[in-house]
Amino acid sequence: xxxxxxxxxxxxxxxxxxxxxxxxxxxxxxxxQVMGGLVSRLDLSPSLLEDVILGCAYPEGEQGNNLAxxxxxxxxxxxxxxxxxxxxxxxxxxxxxxxxxxxxxLGAGNAFLCAGVESMTRVPMGGFSNCPNPExxxxxxxxYMPMGFTAExxxxxxxxxxxxxxxxxxxxxxxxxxxRDGGRLADEIVPLTTPDGEVREDGCIxxxxxxxxxxxxxxxxxxxxxxxTSSPLTDGSAAVxxxxxxxxxQYHLPVLARIRAVxxxxxxxxxxxxxxxxxxxxxxxxxxxxxxxxxxxxxxEAFASQAIACLQELNMPRDRVNLDxxxxxxxxxxxxxxxRITGKAxxxxxxxxxxxxxxxxxxGGGQGVATLLERSSADA
Numbered sequence: 031x032x033x034x035x036x037x038x039x040x041x042x043x044x045x046x047x048x049x050x051x052x053x054x055x056x057x058x059x060x061x062x063q064v065m066g067g068l069v070s071r072l073d074l075s076p077s078l079l080e081d082v083i084l085g086c087a088y089p090e091g092e093q094g095n096n097l098a099x100x101x102x103x104x105x106x107x108x109x110x111x112x113x114x115x116x117x118x119x120x121x122x123x124x125x126x127x128x129x130x131x132x133x134x135x136l137g138a139g140n141a142f143l144c145a146g147v148e149s150m151t152r153v154p155m156g157g158f159s160n161c162p163n164p165e166x167x168x169x170x171x172x173x174y175m176p177m178g179f180t181a182e183x184x185x186x187x188x189x190x191x192x193x194x195x196x197x198x199x200x201x202x203x204x205x206x207x208x209x210r211d212g213g214r215l216a217d218e219i220v221p222l223t224t225p226d227g228e229v230r231e232d233g234c235i236x237x238x239x240x241x242x243x244x245x246x247x248x249x250x251x252x253x254x255x256x257x258x259t260s261s262p263l264t265d266g267s268a269a270v271x272x273x274x275x276x277x278x279x280q281y282h283l284p285v286l287a288r289i290r291a292v293x294x295x296x297x298x299x300x301x302x303x304x305x306x307x308x309x310x311x312x313x314x315x316x317x318x319x320x321x322x323x324x325x326x327x328x329x330x331e332a333f334a335s336q337a338i339a340c341l342q343e344l345n346m347p348r349d350r351v352n353l354d355x356x357x358x359x360x361x362x363x364x365x366x367x368x369x370r371i372t373g374k375a376x377x378x379x380x381x382x383x384x385x386x387x388x389x390x391x392x393x394g395g396g397q398g399v400a401t402l403l404e405r406s407s408a409d410a
Contacts, residue, residue, distance in 0.1 A: 033134075033274050033275045033276065033288075034131050034134050034135070034272065034273075034274060034275070034288060034289045035272070035273060035274070035275050035278055035285045035286070035287065035288045035289070035409075036270055036271070036272060036285075036286045036287050036288070036289065036372070036373065036376040036403065037072070037271045037272075037273050037277075037278040037283040037284060037285055037286065038068055038071065038072045038074075038270060038271035038283060038284065038286070039068070039218060039268075039269070039270045039271075039286065039369075039372075039373025039374070039376060039377055040064055040067055040068040040071060040218060040219070040220045040268070040269055040373070041064060041218055041219060041220065041266065041267065041268035041269070041366070041369070041370050041373070042060055042063070042064050042219065042220055042222050042229075042266050042267045042268070042366075043219055043221070043222060043229050043230060043231055043232050043233065043266070044232050044233065044234055044264050044265070044266035044360050044361035044363060045229070045232070045233035045234065045264065045265050045266070045361070046233060046234055046262055046263065046264065046265075046361070047149070047150035047151040047262075047263035047264055047265050048150075048151050048263065050151075050233045050234075050264075050265060051224065051226065051229045051233055052149070052151070052222065052224060052229060052265040052266070053151045053265065054224055054225045054226055055149070055222060055224040055225070055265070056092050056149070056152065057086075057092050057093045057097070057147045057148065057149035057152055057153070057265075057267070058092060058093070058097060058100045058101050058104055058147075059101075059104055060147055060149065060222060060265070060266070060267045061084060061097070061101040061104075061105075061145055061146075061147035061267045061269075062101045062102075062103075062104035062105040063105070063220060063222050063223065063267075064145065064147075064220050064222075064267040064268065064269050065082070065101060065102070065105045065107075065143060065145050065269050066105035066106060066107075067220030068143070068220070068269045068270075068271065069105075069107075069143070069271075071220075072271060072281075072283055072284075074141075074271070074281060074283070076102075076105070076106075076107040076108060076111060076143075077107075077108050077110055077111070078140075078141055078277075078281070079107070079111040079141050079142065079143050080111065080112065080133070080138065080139025080140060080141060080142055081111060081112040081113065081114065081130070081133070081139060081142050081143075082098045082099075082101070082102045082107070082111055082112070082113040082114075082142075082143045082145065083098060083113075083114050083115075083116060083126035083127075083129055083130055083142055083143070083144050083145070084097055084098035084101060084113070084114070084115050084116070084123070084126060084144075084145045084146060084147065084365075085115075085116050085117070085118070085121075085122025085123030085124070085125060085126045085144075085145070085146035085147075085365045085366070085368060085369070086115055086116075086117060086122055086146065086147055086148060086364075086365035087117060087119045087120060087122055087148055087364035087365045088148070088153045088154075088155070088156070088157045088364070088365075089115055089117055090153060090157050090158060090159075091152060091153045091158060092149065092152045092153065093147070093148070093149065093152070093153050093365075096113060096114070096115050097115045097147070098113035098114055098115045098145070099113035099115075101113075101145070101147070111143075114129075116129060117365075118294075118393055118397070118399070119364065119393050119394040119395065119397075120330065120332065120362070120364050120365075120367055120368070120391055120392065120393050120394060121294070121368050121391055121393040121397065121398075121399040122146055122364070122365040122368060123144060123145060123146025123268065123365055123366055123367065123368035123369035123370075123372075124367075124368025124369070124371075124372055124389065124391065124399045124401060125294070125368065125399065126144040126145070126146065126368070126369070127144045127270060127272055127289075127292075127368065127369065127372055127401060128292045128294070128399070128401070129144075130142035130144050130272040131272060131289050131292060134272070134273070134274055140273055140274050140276070140277040141271065141272070141273035141274075141277050142271075142272045142273065143269060143270075143271055143272075144269065144270050144271075144272050144369060145267065145268065145269035145270075145366075145369060146267065146268055146269075146363075146365040146366035146367070146368055146369040146370075147266070147267040147268075147363070147365055147366050148264070148265070148266065148267075148363035148364040148365040148366055149265045149363075150263040150264055150265060150363060150364070151265050152265075155263065155364075162174050172298070172299045172300040172396075173299050173395060173396075175299055175300050175302075176251075177302070177332070177333075177394055178250055178251035178255060178260065178333075179251055180299070180300055180301060180302045180303055180336075181251065181255045181260065181303055181332070181333035181335045181336055182251050182252070182253040182254070182255055182335070183300050183301055184301050184303045184304060184333070184335050184336045184339050185253065185254050185255065185335035185339075186253070187301060187339075188304075188335075188338075188339035188342065188343075190254075190334075190335045190338050190339055191254065192254035192256075192259075193241075194334070194338055195254060195255065195256075195259040195333075195334035195335050195338065196241055196244040196245065196256075196258065196259060196334070197241065198259070198331070198334040198337060198338055198358065199239065199244060199258050199259050199334055199358045199359075200239050200240060200241055200244070201348075202331060202352065202355045202356045202357075202358040202359040202360075203235060203236050203237065203238075203239040203355065203358070203359040204237075204239070204355075205352065205353065205354055205355040205356075205359070206232070206235045206354060206355025206356075206359035206360055207235050207236075207237040207238075207355075207359070208354075209353075209354035209355060210231065210232065210235060214354055214381075215231075215232065215354065218373070218374070218377065219231070219232075232360060232361070234262055234264060234359060234360060234361040235355070235359050235360065236359070239258070239359075244256065244258045244259075254335070255333060255334075255335060258358075259333060259334040259335065259358065260332075260333050260334075260358075261330075261331055261332050261333065261357040261358055261361065261362035262361050262362070264361030264362050264363040265363055266361060266363035266366045266370075267363070267366050268366040268367075268369035268370040268373060269369055269373075270369050270372060270373040270376070271283070272289070275288070284380075285409045286373075286376035286377055286379065286380045286405070286409070287375075287376040287379045287380070287387065287403040287404060287405040287409065288403065288404050288405070288406075288409070289401060289402070289403060290313075290317050290386070290402040290403060290404040291313040291316040291317045291401075291402040292313065292399075292400070292401050292402070293309045293310075293312035293313045293316065293398075293399070293400045294309060294397060294398070294399050294400075295308035295309040295311075295312055295397065295398045295399075296308070296396055296397050297396045297397065297398060298396055299395050299396035300396075301396075302336075302392050302393065302394055302395060302396045302397065303332060303333060303335065303336025303337075303339065303340070303392045304336065304339060304340060304343070304392070304398070305391070305392035305393055305396065305397050305398025305399070306329055306330075306340045306344075306390040306391060306392055306398045306400060307340050307343045307344055307398065308398045309390055309397075309398035309399050309400035310340075310344055310388055310390050310398070310400045311344075312400065313388065313400045313401070313402040314402070316402075317402055319386065319402070321344055321345055321346055323385075323386050324346070324350070324386050324387065324388055325350065325379070325382070325384030325385055325386050325387060326350045326351070326353060326375065326378055326379070326382065326384055326387045327346055327350060327351045327352075327375070327387065327388045327389075327390070328351075328352060328356075328371035328372070328374050328375040328378070328387070328388070328389045328390070329341065329351060329352065329356070329371075329389075329390050329391065330356065330357050330362065330367050330371055330390070330391035330392065331352065331356035331357040331358040331362075332357060332362060332391070332392055334358060336392055337356070340390075340392075353378055353382075354374070354378075367391060368389075368391060368399065371389040371390075371391065372389040372401050372403075374389070375387040375388070375389040375401075375403055376403050376405075379403060379405040380405060380409070384405065385404060385405055385406070386402065386403070386404055386405075387402075387403045387405075388400055388401070388402050388403070389401045389403070
């Protein structure tokens with residue numbers, strides 16, 4: 031995939047569901063503002079897009095219909111680009127990027143807008159009508175195991191202590207707060223216009239988070255996992271432009287990185303948080319690289335226990351991971367996270383001068399997804 035690149039990344043501010051500053055903004059309007067904002071920043075006509083691929087974990091209610099098409103119209107895009115909505119739970123918008131890369135490899139277009147959105151205020155976790163298959167519930171109930179209990183199972187199997195989890199949360203908030211205060215998040219954020227006014231900054235980051243405070247929190251799932259060591263319910267959207275290198279050069283777009291390899295992998299649902307290990311090992315094998323070659327990683331901190339266990343299994347040094355904080359501090363709007371961490375990893379390569387980055391995340395039901403990015407001197 032030497033000719034497929036990430037040529038733009040933007041996201042909304044992320045805010046707490048049900049109590050943050052985006053509670054009165056529809057998810058289709060949220061996605062539309064981010065998608066339109068990215069295209070505007072790139073000074074790119076949306077008529078040049080082949081397709082808009084949007085990820086959403088719970089595509090119903092205000093996130094229903096073909097949300098990608100609805101958001102495209104709300105963004106003011108013309109009728110000519112196609113639009114499709116993809117659901118791989120938390121990995122939905124990373125799956126959108128993988129879909130676009132495959133289409134580009136087929137020669138089915140030159141530019142794809144890959145986005146994701148989740149309003150966990152407007153559409154609850156699990157959706158409005160959760161109807162598990164009764165036979166599967168009886169014979170394979172772990173397929174429906176609540177995410178918090180999978181985090182507890184990972185902590186138990188991999189020996190991740192509560193203190194280790196809380197230290198990751200402290201570090202995540204500290205890094206995110208430092209990045210925000212240092213102006214390192216401003217360029218990626220598209221300010222949103224809401225019925226209550228403009229929102230320009232993230233709302234989930236808690237500067238000053240410390241071990242003493244976290245030690246006093248009660249368990250959330252009858253074990254070592256607490257609210258502080260779980261990513262918060264979040265509203266937000268993110269988008270990246272995926273295109274050929276030729277297209278990027280033709281329209282003078284900033285090449286952040288090229289897509290070197292992608293992977294998806296299944297794993298036992300009860301330890302779904304370990305999915306990044308399976309997927310990351312696949313992309314490394316496909317690229318002929320080792321973890322020592324990776325300059326930085328964006329791993330979704332769905333839960334501290336699973337992120338820690340994954341990094342331990344992969345032997346990935348923490349000082350190369352989530353440089354500007356992760357989901358414990360920034361939040362995790364399910365369908366949007368894959369686009370955020372992939373775009374973030376690409377932009378961090380550009381910022382740090384690194385060569386290789388991996389974006390990876392776990393997926394409810396027992397999956398992992400990963401994207402390997404490469405930046406060369408020609409991209410500078």
